Amino acid sequence: MQQKRLFWAINLPDELKRKFFGIQSWLREVPADVKWVEQHNLHLTVKFLGEVEAGLIDDITRAVEESVAGSGEFILEFADIGFFPGPQRPRVIWVGVRGEVQKFRLLHDRVEESMARLGFASEGARFSSHLTLGRLRSPRGARELVSKARAIAGESGVIGRVRVAAVDLVESRLTRTGPLYSVLATLKLLKV
Template structure:
């Protein structure tokens, strides 16, 4: 039985990805032990599904399409830099999301409910809108990275504005060089 590693996401325009890469480049100047997200892989995750039977793609698409129908487009801004779970022991470095965040959260809920009806019921993480820039592999250099992020954040206003008018089901193939993302389906809002 063929399996695919899947997630629902909001894809970003290339100009925003370039701006995020520029921000990431300033953070990379610190010799911290971080696995940085590659520029072409930047996205806003709505729901990570994990290993899924390939035969379920159509069913997932139909369920989510029905659930999000009529949601309507909305706008988000990427701004700020932060860390999960926090700056003392950073595991994830992120860019913040603001703007019509309530609509983003409602869209997440609609996707969550649709996939839950198909058995994807992992609610282990509270939804916190963000864009992952990188993940630490160890704490080496993390204090310097946090300090650098604070300096950059002082002068950082808005990284970019995004008009969200569709979501995508993406397959993530893990390789030694990093994940390869393939968009399987895009659904308009």
């Protein structure tokens, strides 16, 4: 059976992606060993599913559609720049999410529960609302990167806002030049 690498995501408007790319460009001035997320791939992950049989896509879509029906749109803001697990030993550089985060968490929980019923592993309490800008491959330049990120974060305030009106099922095909994303289904979050 054919396998597809899938995840649920909130896709972002191009204008907002350009703002994040601008931040990445400033940070790239630091000679750090970072694999940056390509501008066209910037998104908010709701739930990573991993390798899935292609024949299950309709069941996955139907389950999430039923669980998010009528949940309604919400607004998220992007601000701050941080690091996982922390600035002393950074591995991931991210932009923080605020605004109606409780509604984002509710969307995540509904998707998580519907996927758990289909046998997908639960992330439990590990949900963290953030947008990944890049991943550090080694500690080279990390200290300077943290310093520059803090300076940018101090100047930027709110980077942007997005009205979340849908959640997408995305296929990720891994290539030598990076992942290629294709939206397989879009589910609207309209109030009933």
